[in-house]
Amino acid sequence: MKKKLLGVLMTSALALTACSSSSDGGDEVAAGASSCAPASGGPVTLTFTSWIPKIEEVVKVWNDAHPEIQVKVQTGPNGNGGTYQNFFNQLKAGNAPDLGQIEYDALPSFRVQDGLTNLAACKPVTDAKDRFIDWTWNQVSFGEKDAVYGVPQDSGPMALFYRKDLFEKAGIPVPATWEEYAAAAVKVRAAGGYITNFSQSDINQFAGLAWQAGGRWFSNDGTKWTVNLQDEATTKVANYWQDLIAKKLVSAVPPWTTEWDSAYNKGQAWTWVSAVWGANSISSGAPDTSGKWAVAPMPQWTAGGKVAGNWGGSSTAVFKGSKHPYEAAQFAIWLNTSQEALTLLNEKANLYPATKDGATLPALGKGVDFYGGQKIYDVFAAAATQVTPDFTWGPTMTSTYASASDGFKAAVSGSGTLLDALKKAQTTTIDNLKSQSIPVAE
Amino acid sequence: MGIMGICTFYFLVPIWWLFVGATKSRGDFSGTAPLWFADFHLGQNLSELFAYRDGVFLRWMANSVLYTGGAALLGTLLAAMCGYALAKYRFPGRELIFNLVLGGVLVPATALALPLFLIFSELEATNTFWSVFLPSLVNPFGVYLARIYATASVPEELLEAARLDGSGEVRTFFKISTRLMFPALVTIFLFHFVAVWNNFLLPLIMLGNERLFPVTLGLYTWNGQVNQLPELRMLVLTGALVSIVPLVVAFLLLQRFWRSGLGAGSVK
Numbered sequence: 001m002k003k004k005l006l007g008v009l010m011t012s013a014l015a016l017t018a019c020s021s022s023s024d025g026g027d028e029v030a031a032g033a034s035s036c037a038p039a040s041g042g043p044v045t046l047t048f049t050s051w052i053p054k055i056e057e058v059v060k061v062w063n064d065a066h067p068e069i070q071v072k073v074q075t076g077p078n079g080n081g082g083t084y085q086n087f088f089n090q091l092k093a094g095n096a097p098d099l100g101q102i103e104y105d106a107l108p109s110f111r112v113q114d115g116l117t118n119l120a121a122c123k124p125v126t127d128a129k130d131r132f133i134d135w136t137w138n139q140v141s142f143g144e145k146d147a148v149y150g151v152p153q154d155s156g157p158m159a160l161f162y163r164k165d166l167f168e169k170a171g172i173p174v175p176a177t178w179e180e181y182a183a184a185a186v187k188v189r190a191a192g193g194y195i196t197n198f199s200q201s202d203i204n205q206f207a208g209l210a211w212q213a214g215g216r217w218f219s220n221d222g223t224k225w226t227v228n229l230q231d232e233a234t235t236k237v238a239n240y241w242q243d244l245i246a247k248k249l250v251s252a253v254p255p256w257t258t259e260w261d262s263a264y265n266k267g268q269a270w271t272w273v274s275a276v277w278g279a280n281s282i283s284s285g286a287p288d289t290s291g292k293w294a295v296a297p298m299p300q301w302t303a304g305g306k307v308a309g310n311w312g313g314s315s316t317a318v319f320k321g322s323k324h325p326y327e328a329a330q331f332a333i334w335l336n337t338s339q340e341a342l343t344l345l346n347e348k349a350n351l352y353p354a355t356k357d358g359a360t361l362p363a364l365g366k367g368v369d370f371y372g373g374q375k376i377y378d379v380f381a382a383a384a385t386q387v388t389p390d391f392t393w394g395p396t397m398t399s400t401y402a403s404a405s406d407g408f409k410a411a412v413s414g415s416g417t418l419l420d421a422l423k424k425a426q427t428t429t430i431d432n433l434k435s436q437s438i439p440v441a442e
Numbered sequence: 443m444g445i446m447g448i449c450t451f452y453f454l455v456p457i458w459w460l461f462v463g464a465t466k467s468r469g470d471f472s473g474t475a476p477l478w479f480a481d482f483h484l485g486q487n488l489s490e491l492f493a494y495r496d497g498v499f500l501r502w503m504a505n506s507v508l509y510t511g512g513a514a515l516l517g518t519l520l521a522a523m524c525g526y527a528l529a530k531y532r533f534p535g536r537e538l539i540f541n542l543v544l545g546g547v548l549v550p551a552t553a554l555a556l557p558l559f560l561i562f563s564e565l566e567a568t569n570t571f572w573s574v575f576l577p578s579l580v581n582p583f584g585v586y587l588a589r590i591y592a593t594a595s596v597p598e599e600l601l602e603a604a605r606l607d608g609s610g611e612v613r614t615f616f617k618i619s620t621r622l623m624f625p626a627l628v629t630i631f632l633f634h635f636v637a638v639w640n641n642f643l644l645p646l647i648m649l650g651n652e653r654l655f656p657v658t659l660g661l662y663t664w665n666g667q668v669n670q671l672p673e674l675r676m677l678v679l680t681g682a683l684v685s686i687v688p689l690v691v692a693f694l695l696l697q698r699f700w701r702s703g704l705g706a707g708s709v710k
Contacts, residue, residue, distance in 0.1 A: 049650055053667050053674075054495070074569070074650030077659075078666035082646050089556060089647060093563035097650070256669060261472040277670065284672035287469045349670055 036122035036326045043067065044327045047097035049074040050316075051083055054348040058341055062334060069327045071099075079103055079314075080398060091115045091319065098322040099332060102150060103314040104139040105204075105393040108218075110317065111142065111149055112395040112438055117318040119148040122329040131337050135389035136354040140315050142220065142392060150315030151332040152354035154345070156275030157383035158208050158309045161282060163270045164294040164372060166193065174296050178240060181271075181299045185249040188270050194251040196271045197263060198241060200412045202255045203401045204311050206241075209273065210234040211391045212309030213301055218394035224441040225433060227394060229404075229426040230419065236301075238418040245412060252412040261285035273298060275311035276352040276380040283370040291369065295376040297383060308383035310391075313354065352380065359384065396432045403428040457686075464683040468676050487680040499681055501653060502660040506639065507688060509656055513578035514635040521581050521630055525588020526619055530601065540589065546582030555643040562648065573648040574656070578638045584630040591626035592619065628699040635692055657685045 048059065048071050056073045063070050074097060076083040084106055090096040091113070102110060110116050119125040125148050129137055136152035160175075167174055167184075170191045175181035185195035199205040210217070215234035219226045230238075244250045251269060253260045263269045264286035272278060282293060298308050316332040318325050335341050337355050345351040346363050353361065359381035367373040394400060407421020433440045455477075462479055463471060464487060470480035491499050528540050558577050562568045596619050604614045620627065645659045655663070661681045664674045 047650075051663065051666065053671050075652045075663065076650060077646070077663045081662070081666045086647060086650075089559055090563075093560050093568075095563050095566070095568065258472045258476075265469075265472055281669065281672060284468070285472065288473065 036119065036329065038326045039324050043070060044324050045070045045072060046099060046322075046324060046328055046331060047072050047074055048099040048316075048331070049076060049083065049087070049097045050101035051076055051078045051081075052101065052345070052349045052351065057348060058335070058344045061340060061344065062331060066331075069331060071331055079106055084109075087115065087319070088113065091321070094321060096319040096321055098324060098328045099316055099318055101153070101314050102317045103312070104136075105207075105397045107140065107150060107315060107317065108142065108220075108393050108395040109397065112436075115320050116149045117320050117322055117325050117328075118146075119151075119318060119325065119329050120146040122148075122326060124333050125151065125329045128333050128337055131355050131357070133354055133356055133384055133387075135310070135387045135391075136313065138389050139313070139393075140317075143390065144222075150317035151329070151336050153314050153316050153336050154312075154351040155354045155384060155387075156208075156277060156310050156312035156352065157380050157387055158212070158273060158275050158298050158311050159379050159383050160296045160298055161272045161274060161278060161293055162296060163267065163289070163292055165292040166191075166267060166270050175299050176297070177303050178299045178301055182240070182244065182249075185244055186247075189249050193268055193270050194249065194263075195244075195269075196250055196273065197255070197260060197269045198245060198250045198252050198412065199255045200252050200408045201405045203404045203408065205255075205274070206237070206404075206408070206418075208275065208309035208311035209241075210237045210309075211388065212298060212307055213237045214307075214388065216391060218392045220392065221441070224439045225394065226441045227426055227429050227433070229400075229422040229429070234422065235419060238422055242411065242418045245418075265289060276377070276383075277312065277350055279368070279371070279376060280350045283368075291372050293371050294374050295371060295379045297379060306382075306386050307388060308386040310387045352377075352384075356385075394429060394433075395438060396429060396436070399432045400425050400429045460679065460683050460686075464676075464680045466676075468673065471676065471679075484680075487676055488684070491677050491680045491684070494677055498652065499657070499660065499677075499684075502655050502657040503685065503688075505654060506656040506658070506685070509574055509578060509645075510635055510638045510688075513575060513638045514631050517579045517581045517634050517638075518584060518627055518631045520579060521584030521634075522588045522620065522623060522627055523615070524585045525590075526592045526596070526615060526623070528585070529589045529592035530596065530598075530619075543582045543585045546580075547586060551637070551641050552643050555647050558644065559647045568648050569650045569654070571654060574645050574654070577644060578641065581630070581634050581637070584634055587626055587630055587633075588623065591623055595626070596622050625699055628696050632692065632696055636689065639689060657681070661685065 046069065050073065055075070059071050059073050076086060079102065083100075084102070087096060087100055087102075087110070096115070107116075128151070132152050133155065136155055140150040140152055141147045142149070162174060170187060172184050172187050173180070175184045181195070188195045207217070210233060213233040213236055215231055215237065217227070217229050217231075217234070219228075241250070245252070251263060253263050264272070264282060265288050267289065272282065274281070279295070283290070297306075300307060316335060318328045318332065322328055335345075336353070339361065342351075342353045342355065342358050343361055343363060346353070346361060352358070352364075358364075359377070364377040364381070365375065367375050404421055404425035407416060407424050408418060410416050411418050411421055430440050430442070459476060462477060465482050465484040466474065466480050467483045467486070470483070474480040524543070528536060528543075554577070559568060562573045567573050600618060601614060604618055609617070639658070642658050642662070645656050646662075649655055649659065652660070652663075661678055664681070665678045668675050668678065
């Protein structure tokens, strides 16, 4: 047992959590890229766990065309709703699926727990690198050399959704900078509305805003993690929104609730800085406002700037222990780069592709009636290329989010500030990393 | 009386809300008063629910009934036999076994889900019907209840008489004792039924195949996709309404026996 424990510690680049004594089946592969050779003879069956709605219809297209590599779909609730925990349990029990859907912000936690297969030796994967938008590739390689821990699947470039009719009627110009946005907020409030609803419990939106401003919450130099939730850029964003909250210029309805939908449906909230998939949230949550919305680029911190944030997105990763990384990688590349798969994923589940030519999908070139016929995806296609590339997620995002969200809720109801909340989240995160024996630089 | 009224109100409002919500169209749901009807849309919601993804919801309902009904029936039988044996037979280790079972009552099902997953993984039996069904059979509280009730309601003299008349032990159990214990069995069955129906974590951990999901897990999965496919919200609501029907039916049908059990003997 002791010898094995030592081996585990030595072979994994980053320390594992408390080594469980029950996992007697997990033989360790040396660090670095695993080999990537085709299976010798016979058809291969892969398992793939994903919670994308109707994913099996997409996989069927692959299965029909590739009798030698059959993919079996397993499903479950969304990642943080239980599927990630299941992945960890399955890794421990040695029966993880070959492939799994993992959001970008959860990928580092699997990396730290040594749960992923490095696909850097898989030629189909490295060949596809240039087909993906640069920053999405960074999300799966963590900026390391010879490292690819997943294939980017979708992305959530952000832009400004706004009520075109209301802005025109009130004679307010569409804000192009955050300064103009704050000025517009005052006028919107005077006209009886709120410029937007501040997401008090879904920290991902705030992360996207900080991402745009140049915030860098986590970094990893290969041995240690640095946590900085209060860097200059993030502080700027936090103070900006704190000011709007203090002046009661934004509403603070809990996101993803019917109240929240209703605020948009009744025209109480005039804008939403959100990701590309938000287009669908508005059209289905606020059906009475059809034709009255439009999309503009995200407001900028410096006039004339062209920087966007990102909110959401996931990858297709190959788990450690998969016996067929070569075949799994082929499937993952097909799923996330081929026009037929991307078209289906967009059609069935509103996924916005992470590839450069994904923006040319016919479905994404059309005008959308709900947005007054505007070709809204052109805005997002531009935004996708403007997302700054070096934002890294930490390995314990669930607890970071939970802590920040508690603080944000308190700040919205008047106790403490957003900055206090971030400070607290930072302490919690560092404690959490330490308790999992993940080295932290201080 | 007033307190009872308040409690009833408190417990019924969520169900009322659910019922009203399930009758609305998606636009009305977010736009109209939550506790009163808008356009009556229940039929459409139901047919959408049953048609979505080739009727996977009906499959989930069937699974739930099978997991729950099957496990509760078999589990009640096992608990009754075990409790009866502990009450009526003297053998070495009897109290030890009973105390172990009693200890089992203290262990929540949630805490056992992960160890069970690891055990089933060893047997390569995860993601199967049995991985949810077999653990659901176990019901220590039922054993406890059965023992207490058997001690109180099955007289030794009766068993003696049965033995003298040449009835075997198994026959005595099924022909005489279960009849006497019937109200307790109904109680055990109901408790067990509800416990399995509500045991969410076990299927969450064990199952990856959508066709095997119970309705609770299925609806939870849909609810997680609402951000992506907002039209699912109405299906989740309608599904939740439909999914409580079997529970309500089970209680309405069985509460008669239950009440007669609690009352029996009180005036003798």
